[in-house]
Amino acid sequence: MDQYKDMSSTRAAHSTDSQPAKDSASQPAQSEWRDWLSTHGPKLLLFARQQTRSHEDAEDILQDAVVKLVDKVNSGEFVGGSDAWQAYLYTSIRRLAIDLSRRTDRRKKREDVVSIAAGDEMCKDPWFEGESTDDEIREQLEEKLKQLPPKFAEVIVMKIWGEKTFAEIGEALEISQNTAASRYRYGLESLKKSLAGARRRGDLSI
Amino acid sequence: MKDKANELERTLHDQQAAELEKALLGRLQAAAEGTLTELNEDEVRFEARLRSIQPKRLGSQLIAALESKVEGLPAPNQVHILPFPGIQAHEKVHQTRFHQTAPWAAAAAAICLLGVLTAFWLDPLGGPANTVGKSSSGSNRTSSASPPLTLPTEFSRALSQTQDKGIIWPSNDEPHRVIKVTYTDKVTMKREDGSTYEVEKPRVEYYLVPTDSH
Numbered sequence: 001m002d003q004y005k006d007m008s009s010t011r012a013a014h015s016t017d018s019q020p021a022k023d024s025a026s027q028p029a030q031s032e033w034r035d036w037l038s039t040h041g042p043k044l045l046l047f048a049r050q051q052t053r054s055h056e057d058a059e060d061i062l063q064d065a066v067v068k069l070v071d072k073v074n075s076g077e078f079v080g081g082s083d084a085w086q087a088y089l090y091t092s093i094r095r096l097a098i099d100l101s102r103r104t105d106r107r108k109k110r111e112d113v114v115s116i117a118a119g120d121e122m123c124k125d126p127w128f129e130g131e132s133t134d135d136e137i138r139e140q141l142e143e144k145l146k147q148l149p150p151k152f153a154e155v156i157v158m159k160i161w162g163e164k165t166f167a168e169i170g171e172a173l174e175i176s177q178n179t180a181a182s183r184y185r186y187g188l189e190s191l192k193k194s195l196a197g198a199r200r201r202g203d204l205s206i
Numbered sequence: 207m208k209d210k211a212n213e214l215e216r217t218l219h220d221q222q223a224a225e226l227e228k229a230l231l232g233r234l235q236a237a238a239e240g241t242l243t244e245l246n247e248d249e250v251r252f253e254a255r256l257r258s259i260q261p262k263r264l265g266s267q268l269i270a271a272l273e274s275k276v277e278g279l280p281a282p283n284q285v286h287i288l289p290f291p292g293i294q295a296h297e298k299v300h301q302t303r304f305h306q307t308a309p310w311a312a313a314a315a316a317i318c319l320l321g322v323l324t325a326f327w328l329d330p331l332g333g334p335a336n337t338v339g340k341s342s343s344g345s346n347r348t349s350s351a352s353p354p355l356t357l358p359t360e361f362s363r364a365l366s367q368t369q370d371k372g373i374i375w376p377s378n379d380e381p382h383r384v385i386k387v388t389y390t391d392k393v394t395m396k397r398e399d400g401s402t403y404e405v406e407k408p409r410v411e412y413y414l415v416p417t418d419s420h
Contacts, residue, residue: 032281037272042261045268059268066275073279079383079417080370082282129260141259160256166243171373171381181243182233189229192252 043162044089046127050145050157051097055125061100065092090158091172144194152187159184317365317387317411359402360394366408373417382414 044065048058069088072078078088127145130138145153154173158164166184170177226234236242245253264272371384389409396402 033273033276033279034269036282037264037269041264041269041272045264046261062268063271063275066272070276070279079415084370084372085282126262129262138259141256160253161261167372178237178242182237185233185242185245185249186229188249188252191256 040086044086044093046161047090047154047157048093048097049127050150050153051094052100057097057100061093061096064096065089068092086162087164087168087172090162090164094154094172140195140198144191144198147194148187148190152183152190155180155184156187156191356395356397358393359396360392362392363409364390364392366390371412374414376414381417383417385413385415387411387413 041062045058045062048062048065049055052058052061066089069078069085069092072088073085078084080088126138127142128138145156148156155169158169158172159166164172166177166180169175169180169184173180175183233242236244366388367386368388369386371386373381373383375381387410389411391407391409393405393407394402395405
């Protein structure tokens with residue numbers, strides 16, 4: 001405990017340093033945040049895209065989830081270290097997406113709009129990076145993921161691109177890890193079949 | 207009417223349930239064997255192929271917006287020590303607000319209580335306690351061998367590490383976060399002849415803290 005107290009005092013002393021030192025201390029943190037956001041942001045945004053119906057909604061709930069995390073950490077309510085932030089963000093994104101779909105009464109209308117403008121939406125805000133030669137793969141994958149039932153697609157997105165374990169996925173989605181594994185394998189099989197159909201038609205090389 | 211019903215019943219009876227799909231059968235078998243979370247080679251290969259397609263990078267505007275949201279919060283790479291709930295790296299000691307750090311206070315109080323109880327429970331190694339009759343300056347030495355009659359003269363505990371081991375549902379009703387706390391206990395033992403030796407022992411405690419995982 002004494003050892004811990006000393007560390008706390010040291011951090012408290014550092015926080016009262018003069019302004020130039022504080023500015024120089026904050027600059028490395030900003031660039032590290034940029035690195036962290038550049039690394040993990042795409043995965044979180046992909047999950048948000050899978051959970052919502054539009055790119056704008058996905059960006060909004062990602063920002064809201066980050067705000068919630070910051071508020072919880074700053075208020076001292078967050079239990080756990082920075083290792084737990086990602087898991088919290090995934091859970092937050094999902095809950096915010098559910099709240100969003102319940103709050104707005106435009107789901108049916110949105111589906112009609114999406115079905116008409118699906119092609120435009122995909123080209124304007126694709127889910128995946130792709131060189132021009134891989135555009136078809138990207139588009140097919142995105143389309144098939146959208147066609148999957150959400151409970152399978154969300155597990156696939158979290159497992160493959162979020163690199164979460166089944167236990168972490170289960171925790172975020174409030175299901176057992178075996179249920180997460182079962183949904184993942186079923187979803188993967190479905191995705192493989194639908195992409196295989198596209199391959200037979202000569203659409204992609206996956 | 208009755209004949210039609212019987213005929214219908216016979217027709218239905220002759221129907222057989224469809225065989226399970228091979229993939230479903232495989233998953234059921236894996237569930238029964240406890241290997242549901244283990245992917246087969248095909249799945250691993252397909253997974254790797256999908257993973258090679260990267261999610262779209264964040265736009266510069268979105269990154270800037272997110273950076274403004276996290277301003278003031280240490281980046282994850284800078285936080286090396288897991289604090290107790292309620293303690294942040296930049297928090298000033300005199301600004302501690304008890305009502306908002308109650309979980310921290312509860313955790314710290316629990317650890318202090320355990321330390322006191324441990325000090326009482328710690329028995330002299332190998333025998334009952336004896337009163338030291340005369341003061342004699344024994345040499346301090348660290349030894350793994352313990353003589354029969356000893357008394358603890360000093361006790362200290364240092365907190366080595368705290369780790370967040372994740373969330374469990376022990377009763378399936380309420381999530382609990384598992385906090386692993388590692389200490390090093392050091393006891394100075396004094397023999398009858400006045401000589402002393404020290405015993406160091408690592409100690410690991412696991413605390414289940416009720417939490418809202420969201």
